[in-house]
Structures are given as C-alpha cells and as structure tokens.
Amino acid sequence: MKKYKITFFLALLAFVGCSDLEENPVGILAPESFFKTTADLQAAVNGSFAGMSTESYWGRKLTLTLLLRGDLADIGDQGTSGRRKEVNGFTMGDDNGMVSAFWPQSYAIIGTANQAISNAGLINDDEAKVNAVVAQAYFARAFTYYHLVRLFGDIPYIDFAVSDAADIAEISKTPENEVYEGIISDLEFAKQWLPDTQGSRALPSKATAAAYLASVYLTIADYPKAAAEAQFVINNESRFDLALESDFQDLFNADKTEGLREPLFTIDYVGQTRVNSYGQDYVAPVTGIRGDATHEYGEGWSVAVPSLKVYQNWDGKDYRKAVSLDTTATTKGGVVYPYTQFEDYSDAAVNRPHIAKYYRYAGLAGNNGRESSHNYITMRYAEVFLIAAEALNEVNGGSSEAVAYVNKLRERARMGSGSLYPMDVQDGLSQDALRETIINERAIELAFEFKRWYDIKRLKLGNEAFGPNGLEPQSNFDASRDYLLPLPGPELVRNPNLLPNNTGY
Structure with missing residues (x-):
C-alpha cells in the first residue's frame, strides 16, 4: 500500500x-x-x-x-x-x-x-x-x-x-x-459501501467511516448519533478486527504500527523515500530533542515541545506519560543528561521534556528523523471509546456505560503492573464531573496526536486553557x-x- x-x-x-x-x-x-x-x-x-x-x-x-x-x-x-x-x-x-x-x-x-x-x-x-x-x-x-x-x-x-x-x-x-x-x-x-476490513489500515473500512461519523456528530453536539455510531463500532469490534493494543508504546513505534489492530485509519510514510513533497515527513525532527545523539538518525530540532505544566501535572505512575514524553537525552560522548540540562548541551534546546511519540521510534528514517516510516494514526479505537463515553454522558448524565468505557483505557494504562494508577473512575459522578474526567482523559490518552486544539475549540475552553492558570498561558488569545x-x-x-x-x- x-x-x-x-x-x-x-x-x-x-x-x-x-x-x-x-x-x-x-x-x-x-x-x-x-x-x-x-x-x-x-x-x-x-x-x-x-x-x-x-x-x-x-x-x-x-x-x-x-x-x-x-x-x-x-x-x-x-x-x-x-x-x-x-x-x-x-x-x-x-x-x-x-x-x-x-x-x-x-x-x-x-x-x-x-x-x-x-x-x-x-x-x-x-x-x-x-x-x-x-x-x-x-x-x-x-x-x-x-x-x-x-x-x-x-x-x-x-x-x-x-x-x-x-x-x-x-x-x-x-x-x-x-x-x-x-x-x-x-x-x-462510505459506511454503506466500504468493507468491514481492509488489507491495510491506510485504507478506510466501514468502521473507519462510522468512527469519523461519531467524531463529527460529537463536534456538532448531536450526542445521540455520536453515541450510536461509536457503539456500532464497539459492538462489532470482532467483525471489524479491532482491539486495544496491550502495549501503548507500540502505537508509536514505526516498526510495529502496520500490524496493529487499534488503528482505524493511518497516513503512511515509506521511510527514507520522497518524491518532491510526497513522502516528506518532518514530524519526528520538529518534536525531537536538539543536541540528542540517542538515535542513529540524529538530533531533533526542539520546535514543538510540551508545555511544562503538562509534565508537572501528569502522574508518573501513568504509563502513557513515559510513552508520550522524553525526559533525558544523550551526548555524542555517551553522557545521559536530564531535561533540566537540555539547554547546557544545545543552545537551541529548551529545559523541558520533549514529545516522544514520533521521534523515539521513527523506524527507517533519514537525517534527524526526516522521511520516517511512521504510519500516523489519525483515528484509533481508543478514541472511539472516549467519543462514546462523552456522548453517553451528555445523553444520560453520569452514565455507568460511559464510566466503563473510560476504565478500559485506564486499565490499559496500568500495563498490568499492579499499580492502582490511573485509578478506575467510580460510578455516581455528576454529569459535569464525568464530563471533566472524560475531557481530561482525552488530553492524556491522545496527547500530541493533533486532537487537543479541536477539543479546545468545540468545548470553548480557550480562556481556561490559555489563561494565567492554564497549561499554556497566552495573553494574546x-x-x-x-x-x-x-x-x-x-x-x-x-x-x-x-x-x-x-x-x-
């Protein structure tokens, strides 16, 4: 493909x-x-x-x-x-x-x-x-x-x-x-005519179309239809050959994503191959650590980095944090140094953890991680659970079914480690409390997957997100x-x- x-x-x-x-x-x-x-x-x-x-x-x-x-x-x-x-x-x-x-x-x-x-x-x-x-x-x-x-x-x-x-x-x-x-x-x-499964997740299936319908309905606040489309996918996961991957890291490993069952649609890059702009991928380098010699494809550029509060507020017992963020780098001489010293080893780096989802395992890649072999997942099964949860909570505040969907993701985030964190969401939350929980879960589960701005926009969270107490204060918002x-x-x-x-x- x-x-x-x-x-x-x-x-x-x-x-x-x-x-x-x-x-x-x-x-x-x-x-x-x-x-x-x-x-x-x-x-x-x-x-x-x-x-x-x-x-x-x-x-x-x-x-x-x-x-x-x-x-x-x-x-x-x-x-x-x-x-x-x-x-x-x-x-x-x-x-x-x-x-x-x-x-x-x-x-x-x-x-x-x-x-x-x-x-x-x-x-x-x-x-x-x-x-x-x-x-x-x-x-x-x-x-x-x-x-x-x-x-x-x-x-x-x-x-x-x-x-x-x-x-x-x-x-x-x-x-x-x-x-x-x-x-x-x-x-x-598309939902009517696409097959249940495709030979590659780079081609959409019936489940892909339904998942995107669920997302669209959530965006326009048609919650009953959003819930119905999301649950159509969930209730037919075997038919559509879908599953949550056991290891969250595999979703962002260019050498593994092609064989996974969680992606619903991917945008694929070949690796070290481009024809003009086609196949030209710079996501790994723009998020990689400047001055880092950890990877054979070279250092990143430190362009887009996490807001520091993201790291500070994210509990380290959540496995998703370790997958999503790089907190150390290595010099060419083999010295490992923490994010608090990134600026010491590169004038253009910044003393913050960096996004790890694309730079850490870029697969077959050129200089600085350019032209990776990533299969970028634009929609994955985990998001369908979150869409269903949010929509069901809007239809029936505090929905137990919504709680169960969120807990599926939290169970995966514990990675069978025996840790109690992230703790299961308990039944009995109010609609407002469960809504806040689900939106926060989206921010963590889908961090740096190009979703957060759309959540801020549709929920009108800008004044909170970019205000003095937000994750990234921006006075011009x-x-x-x-x-x-x-x-x-x-x-x-x-x-x-x-x-x-x-x-x-």
Whole structure:
C-alpha cells in the first residue's frame, strides 16, 4: 500500500483546488481514457491518500499547526520561523506560511477525490465492487473537509470534478453547517459501501467511516448519533478486527504500527523515500530533542515541545506519560543528561521534556528523523471509546456505560503492573464531573496526536486553557477571533467572493 501511495503521479488528472486559480491545469488526461477498470479507479483514489502524506499536509504544516495551536505544546527553539510562533502565540495574520501551505494541499486532495467520484460511472464493473472503491474517495473528501471546516468555519465547498479553473474562479464560501452536511453524507456513503476490513489500515473500512461519523456528530453536539455510531463500532469490534493494543508504546513505534489492530485509519510514510513533497515527513525532527545523539538518525530540532505544566501535572505512575514524553537525552560522548540540562548541551534546546511519540521510534528514517516510516494514526479505537463515553454522558448524565468505557483505557494504562494508577473512575459522578474526567482523559490518552486544539475549540475552553492558570498561558488569545484561523489572504485577493475574512483578521 505504501509504495504506490507515494509514487502515484498526481498529474494524471485535471487536478485543481482553490489555489492559484488563474493558472492552467497541467497533465490533463481525458477521464474516459484513464478510467477503464476498477484498478484505474483505485489508482485515482490512492492519489488522494498520497496527497495526505506530504510535508505541506500531514508531514509538517497541518500537524505542526494543530500541535502549536493547542495548550499541550509550545515553541521550544525560539529561533524557529516566525510563522510557527504566530500560530502558537495567537498573533497570526492572513499571510501566515503554515496556512498558505496546507490550504491548497487540502484542496488538491479533495480535487483528486472528486475526480474519482465523478468518473466512477465510467467503470464497467460490478456496482458493489466499484462502490467499495469510490467509497474510499468519499472518505478522503470527508476527512479533508472535516479538518478544514473545524479550522476555518465557512469555506469553499467543491464536490465536483474541476476541468477548468474558471469553474471555481469566483466560488463563494459555503456555510459551516452545509459543509458538515456534505461531510456526513460522504461518510454515510462510505459506511454503506466500504468493507468491514481492509488489507491495510491506510485504507478506510466501514468502521473507519462510522468512527469519523461519531467524531463529527460529537463536534456538532448531536450526542445521540455520536453515541450510536461509536457503539456500532464497539459492538462489532470482532467483525471489524479491532482491539486495544496491550502495549501503548507500540502505537508509536514505526516498526510495529502496520500490524496493529487499534488503528482505524493511518497516513503512511515509506521511510527514507520522497518524491518532491510526497513522502516528506518532518514530524519526528520538529518534536525531537536538539543536541540528542540517542538515535542513529540524529538530533531533533526542539520546535514543538510540551508545555511544562503538562509534565508537572501528569502522574508518573501513568504509563502513557513515559510513552508520550522524553525526559533525558544523550551526548555524542555517551553522557545521559536530564531535561533540566537540555539547554547546557544545545543552545537551541529548551529545559523541558520533549514529545516522544514520533521521534523515539521513527523506524527507517533519514537525517534527524526526516522521511520516517511512521504510519500516523489519525483515528484509533481508543478514541472511539472516549467519543462514546462523552456522548453517553451528555445523553444520560453520569452514565455507568460511559464510566466503563473510560476504565478500559485506564486499565490499559496500568500495563498490568499492579499499580492502582490511573485509578478506575467510580460510578455516581455528576454529569459535569464525568464530563471533566472524560475531557481530561482525552488530553492524556491522545496527547500530541493533533486532537487537543479541536477539543479546545468545540468545548470553548480557550480562556481556561490559555489563561494565567492554564497549561499554556497566552495573553494574546481572543475568544472572539482565535477559534478560527484566517483564510489565506492571497485567496481573497484572487477571489473577492471569499470575503470577508474570519473575524479579527
């Protein structure tokens, strides 16, 4: 699966997003000359997934934006680029270089999915077989729009194949609620037609679509539907070949993730392989420790580091803390030193524990951990339990079933060590108390997995998270502005129909 994702030639289609609309599409092939078999359709769908495994999307720009926007991660190396500091410190404008990279890449992914969806009718094959493949494209489109709508709110929504840039040159924004309707429709199609299991978790299954439906419904506060979709996955875990992994560390070991049962969807990198931006992965180095010689692929860059309170507030008896954070490093001479001395061994490091989930076991990787062989898990079974728990608590405050779901994760976190920590959640909590417990459990279980900002946004926790007593105080946070990012300024210049920009930009 990995290799053809990376090497798929994206220019095989008339592939146009919402960026550079005045330029002419390149590499245009007439659809009827390409879409002849189901295998051709699969190749087109693979192009969408290939577009995710790029530096401008999951390899750095989108993921680093999500890390820095939340309250679990902060800037470490103060010499890093200004665009990253702007995202982290809530000072960004509509010319921010992070957004201007992942915005057009998002629409490129969507554009490829639209080509597959629009041309599936050209395939003369069994309907169920064709739909099982095109359902992957529906999922890819929904996945990408789900990130966009949460980050930007009202956005251009394109659900057709673009063959002429003029067709979208004057497109307007679609209201947020209508974008969600499109996402739900796509995921429902995917859930209907995708198989129960796939040969690779880099391809979505029926359970993947249901899990994302549960997440979407949770985001829009439709709690009964969120609970129903999550429990559909949970109640059919054998059918979908799902399980919580016994060792939490395995989820972040590039040499092991491909064979695991907990992932529901992964974005795969080959390892030491890239074609232009495709396969270019910098998540490991941007989170690794500057000056550390522990790993043969070299030191990290100390760009995104945990907020110090994250480490201080996390009980060391929780195995997830040891997996999630690196607290020591090694010099080239073999001296092991603690995080309180990181600055002594590198001018650009910072005296804080560092994120360990991606740098520690990057697998086959190049210099500094670039071009890792990580299979990045975008949704895993543990999150489905948390979605079910949160939704059930909103439907029935203090739900015993919700408590049981949280305790499944806490049991795993004890790793059979005999420790009583993290202690089981007890029945009898109020709705508010159980809600707080579940949200805190999400922060711990999913720490640094690019989820926290979305939780802060949907629950409107910004004033608390970034206030004086929060995990990462940020005096510039403004709740009237900062729950949305700015649409890229150049897009608004090219197409005034996208005006006005989001409030405050």
